[in-house]
Amino acid sequence: MQQPFEVRELDLGNVEEARQALRVQLASHQLEVQWLNYPGLPLLWPDLAAVRSCRERIWAAFEGGALRGLVVVSRRPDGGIHIDRTVVDPEHLAQGWGYRLLNRAVQGETSCSVDTAEVNRAALALYHKAGFVQTQRWLTPDGLALWRLEYRPAEPPALELRADGWVKGALQLPSPNCDERSPGCVPELLVIHNISLPPYRYGGAGVEQLFTNRLDPAEHPYYQGIHQLRVSAHFFIRRDGQLLQFVPTGKRAWHAGVSSWRGREKCNDFSIGVEMEGCDFEPFSEAQYRMLAALSAALRKRLPLIAVTGHEHIAPGRKTDPGPFFDWARAQADCQLAN
Ligand SMILES: [Zn+2]
The missing domain is CATH 3.40.80.10 (Peptidoglycan recognition protein-like)
Structure with a gap:
């Protein structure tokens, strides 16, 4: 059976994959700036060179050969991971790619965190679905409310x-x-x-x-x-x-x-x-x-x-x-x- 999709690490040595990563990230960033009404949102990568020199772990979801989204993960000093960015191609939102990527990223990890803007309801809903719960709230100097979420998969009830x-x-x-x-x-x-x-x-x-x-x-x-x-x-x-x-x-x-x-x-x-x-x-x-x-x-x-x-x-x-x-x-x- 042909594989309908694949989640794996992005191959930075593959220029075509790096190009797709840049394109999806730029499109997603543009949309997020509009949603949040926050032009100060930093880009993850301004250009192809930045993608190719990225030293964090990048999980990528492909459908056919096409990149649908990616998650950039860094290793915290305490051994846990931090989700630096979750990016989904705006043409393929609400198709489960964000969940799919997060589910892969947390495999085998005992401690995972992520920060997201409070107004980004879609992101909060996605992280909840992937097993994250809110643990902290703070304001940036320019007044954006941020949440920290930690991965806490549900414990079963008494059966x-x-x-x-x-x-x-x-x-x-x-x-x-x-x-x-x-x-x-x-x-x-x-x-x-x-x-x-x-x-x-x-x-x-x-x-x-x-x-x-x-x-x-x-x-x-x-x-x-x-x-x-x-x-x-x-x-x-x-x-x-x-x-x-x-x-x-x-x-x-x-x-x-x-x-x-x-x-x-x-x-x-x-x-x-x-x-x-x-x-x-x-x-x-x-x-x-x-x-x-x-x-x-x-x-x-x-x-x-x-x-x-x-x-x-x-x-x-x-x-x-x-x-x-x-x-x-x-x-x-x-x-x-x-x-
Ligand atoms: Zn069966």
Whole structure:
């Protein structure tokens, strides 16, 4: 499958990439000066030479070969990182590029900060979405109110699996797409998936609509091919860590399809399906891993779970999720389950 987008470090040795970076930064700066009504906003790079001599780390998001945005990150003396600038091509705003870049930049970092103008509501909303919270406010000498935000991914709430198979602490959205497990089958296996609807877009209602047979084919061209599917998963973990439940754990959800685990077929019979909001092409969020760990702990108290695996492993050749960015070592340790 062709990769729909890519987030990686900008190659400063590549003149074409540096040119794209300069162009996107200049266009974005112009727009930001208008938004903030603040002509004094400094440019990150005035010219190509400045881009090419930039010594900070630059994360870049590409769609096809085209640069959609970048995040410039510097290493603080205390070992944390500071986001110096988040830039999105004004022609491609509100398409998730800012989130995508920040999600990549904070991977593996324990402490991250960013400063932004209070009037820049779009930036504040973006940083909140990426897991940042406001910690300080001050005024510049010329009267611009600035906020400092720090990366504090959400901690999961207390979860409890009740006797009726619903998790207290999850948002319940009952799906008709389930039935009884085959006789003698109990949940032994956690199956991890990824999903996003429309593809590669996060935060919308598409997934819950699909799992409850309410997806509107008129809403997106992609939905025309899938709105008649009758599928579900027990759980869905959003990028911000929110947990949704569609099927009680005692019932069989329809997530695995034709599948086989350790020689046993029809994995739906003996598994719990967990969908992570995401795709095969970028890392999952810290808040999602924390929620997965909390969910697993709650499930293990009542269910005989012994292993965690991926849809790609029980349906190889047919499925690729959760994909190469899913951190199996972490998930196994967090969930206290084997592979
Ligand atoms: Zn799947």
